[in-house]
Amino acid sequence: MLIRILLFWQLLQPCLSSDENERKLPIHPRIVNGNEVWPPGKYPFVVANRYCGASLIAPNVLLSAAHCAGFVNSVMLGRHNLFDNTENYETFHVVEEIVHPQFSRDTFDYDLMMLRIDGTSNYKPVAIDDGSNRRAGDHLVVMGWGSTSFTGSRSNVLLEAEVNFIDKDLCNRYYGGKITDRMFCANRVVDGVTSDACSGDSGGPIIDQAGKLIGVVSWGEGCANPDKPGVYARVSDQYAWIKQIMDQWTIPTPPAGWSYITYDTYNNGWPNFSGGHSRSTPFVRLSSNGLLYHKEKHDISHFHKIQITFTYKTKNMKDGDKLILQYYDSNRRRYKWLKQFRYSINSLNNHEYTPTVIVHKNEKVPFTTDFKLRFKGGANEKNGVFLIDEIRVLGQ
Secondary structure (H helix, E strand, O other): OOOOOOOOHHHHHHOOOHHHHHOOOOOOOOOOOOEEEOOOOOOOOEOOOOOOOEEEEOEEEEOOHHHHHHOOOEEEEOOEEEOOOOOEEEEEEEEEEOOOOOOOOOOOOOOEEEEEEEEOOOOOOOOEEOOOOOOOEEEEEEEEEEEEEOOOOOEEEEEEEEEEOHHHHHHHHHHHHOOOOOEEHHHHHHOOOEEOOOOOOOOOOEOOOOOOOEEEEEOOOOOOOOOOOEEEEEHHHHHHHHHHHHHHHOOOOOOOOEEEEEEEEEOOOOOEOOOEEEEEEOEEOOOOOEEEEOOOOOOOOOOOOOEEEEEEEEEOOOOOOEEEEEEEEEEOOOEEEEEEOOOOOOOOOOEEOEEEEEEOOOOOOOOOOOOEEEEEEEEOOOOOOEEEEEEEEOOO
């Protein structure tokens, strides 16, 4: 494994700052002696990233390897040929990562990491193995975009390789007792040719014949060495941990015909809307600059309607105070009024309101590739407060 780590570290050096160089990201398997995935889109859950792979396990949740922490910042779904920018694919940013609390960088035990992305994918997530029994020789498939040999160049197209499950006792003989209950091994040797993962696709998926995700690419020594098979983090062993976080992060199913643009509950420190302060879960207090959803190059031009639903609560508000919802007019380079919510004599402080605003595409409100929203609060008294929670923005 040391040889593989050093090779990848040399490849990363020109791309990283001095601070990033201090973080040791080892290189791990990509596909050797595999075939191009055909047809494109055969595995819609496979996630492409510059350094590490991942799998889509819920519309806004990914599963990857813990040793990739800090390196998976932006991801793509729907890719096949990474050199073909005319492909129809999705791009997201990672807004939260949770590394397994028992992960060890010395042994790579518990090598799992959960990632939340800043939107919802339209691709179908992969089903997760929750405890199926595995036998030596079971047929599995591993996939990725990397080197086709230990020192070879990376593949521009998605490759897959059929491999076989190796029982723990045999794999421990290969690796001197380093294989724990949270790991399993796999490769395939036919007529002296070994199919295996190789350098650079840590965190990528390996699936069984039923199409279930059973493992995450973790580590190994060399590439396609018949006596050093690829080692994977076993998903079923930590199914309860994965499911708990996935359920916490998974957003409600949108109404028929609608798609999520963004969703925030403020139950964590990585909201898509920013600019508020004095965060008190689940609410966030509006700052003087408002609460901003600022996502450039977010294409909403194919939508005809946008639905904005949110919850707000007031404290110490008086008659005439108001909450304003705005959108950014990129042509005029300024925020413009969408809807106003006025506090009146019939309003109640410390009471939750959940309004819905429908915005139709027209000349006054064009839907472009730069989408920005802002909440602004206007109170006559300094101690007047607007609190915001659970913002849902959908398109149709």
